Amino acid sequence: MWFPDSIFINMEPADFSHAGFPAETRKKITAKLLSGRESAARLQSLLQSAAATDQDPRALATKILTSFNESISILESAAAELSCPDHSLCSDLDSGESRRSTEVKNHLGRANKRRRLMNTRVVMTATTEDNYGWRKYGQKVILNATYPRSYFRCTHKYDQGCRATKQVQRMEGMDSEIMYKITYICDHTCNTTSPIIASTVASASDSYNLISFSNSHNGRLTEGTGHSFFCPNDDDPMKVRETTTTSGSTNHEVDLWSELKDFGSLQTTTMTNQYYFSTGDDDADSLMFWNGCLQ
DNA sequence: GTCATTTGACCCAA
DNA sequence: TTGGGTCAAATGAC
Numbered sequence A: 001m002w003f004p005d006s007i008f009i010n011m012e013p014a015d016f017s018h019a020g021f022p023a024e025t026r027k028k029i030t031a032k033l034l035s036g037r038e039s040a041a042r043l044q045s046l047l048q049s050a051a052a053t054d055q056d057p058r059a060l061a062t063k064i065l066t067s068f069n070e071s072i073s074i075l076e077s078a079a080a081e082l083s084c085p086d087h088s089l090c091s092d093l094d095s096g097e098s099r100r101s102t103e104v105k106n107h108l109g110r111a112n113k114r115r116r117l118m119n120t121r122v123v124m125t126a127t128t129e130d131n132y133g134w135r136k137y138g139q140k141v142i143l144n145a146t147y148p149r150s151y152f153r154c155t156h157k158y159d160q161g162c163r164a165t166k167q168v169q170r171m172e173g174m175d176s177e178i179m180y181k182i183t184y185i186c187d188h189t190c191n192t193t194s195p196i197i198a199s200t201v202a203s204a205s206d207s208y209n210l211i212s213f214s215n216s217h218n219g220r221l222t223e224g225t226g227h228s229f230f231c232p233n234d235d236d237p238m239k240v241r242e243t244t245t246t247s248g249s250t251n252h253e254v255d256l257w258s259e260l261k262d263f264g265s266l267q268t269t270t271m272t273n274q275y276y277f278s279t280g281d282d283d284a285d286s287l288m289f290w291n292g293c294l295q
Numbered sequence B: 001g002t003c004a005t006t007t008g009a010c011c012c013a014a
Numbered sequence C: 001t002t003g004g005g006t007c008a009a010a011t012g013a014c
Helices: A023-048 A057-083
Strands: A134-140 A149-154 A165-170 A180-185 A198-200 A215-217 A220-223 A240-244 A250-254 A267-271 A274-278 A288-290
Touching: none
Parallel strands: none
Antiparallel strands: A134 A149, A149 A165, A165 A180, A198 A288, A215 A220, A240 A250, A267 A274
16 A cells, blocks of 8 residues: 655654643643653664564554544644633634634724624734745635635745645535635645644544545546645656646646555445545544655 | 744636 | 626725
């Protein structure tokens, strides 16, 4: 089974000393991360070795995912406690990337141009879950969609000519768990830090933990839920499908489905071109997903 | 003052 | 004509 060997990069030792987390929380996070790193190292060794061993790489991969999932869950819980201990200021995620506390804003008196009363303010952080900086440049109401679609561009669009954009849209019909569809279009050409290879699903606190991959039909992205992946630097047809948008820009969709469908520890269900993956760990608060270029 | 978000307007493909 | 993507002026936060 093909496995992204670059998944182990960008895993710098975490420094939580300045984050204000309790010592017990730091201890938990450290333990989980160490466990994950150890499993990752074993798996890497396993993959690099042609010799047969009694260890199942899939089990190791699952263990790695679980370790990082739990670490991130602890981090998120602790961060939530620190930012709004009484949760009185918590609000739903508009674009799925809200980070700052919000303030009630009254938009009356603006010539009736703004038709809704905002009780939250969503501000992009400098970097998002994929470690790139994004700036929102538009939002549209989509036909037959409950929630609007937000459009983001790379913050280096003008200074470095980066053409990367992404679209974020909250999915409907999942009232019990808030879930966002994130579509990445064009790869980053800007000179920034490398994307984090594995990250958590951008969602509200107790989001459903899924990975999904879009299908392409007739060369165009057709349907998907959760995240779509594009990568321009991999010419392996088993991993990447090249698609062309109507605007002429070229996208590359990582076809992880063909790789993960045989991944025994993953549970899959199929819903009209939508593939849902879960780790099978019902207690997991989040699920790792491959994010960024897989080369 | 600078930077990010909001949102109506505009453009274009179907 | 309509719907989706982008632009840019207005506005707010820091």
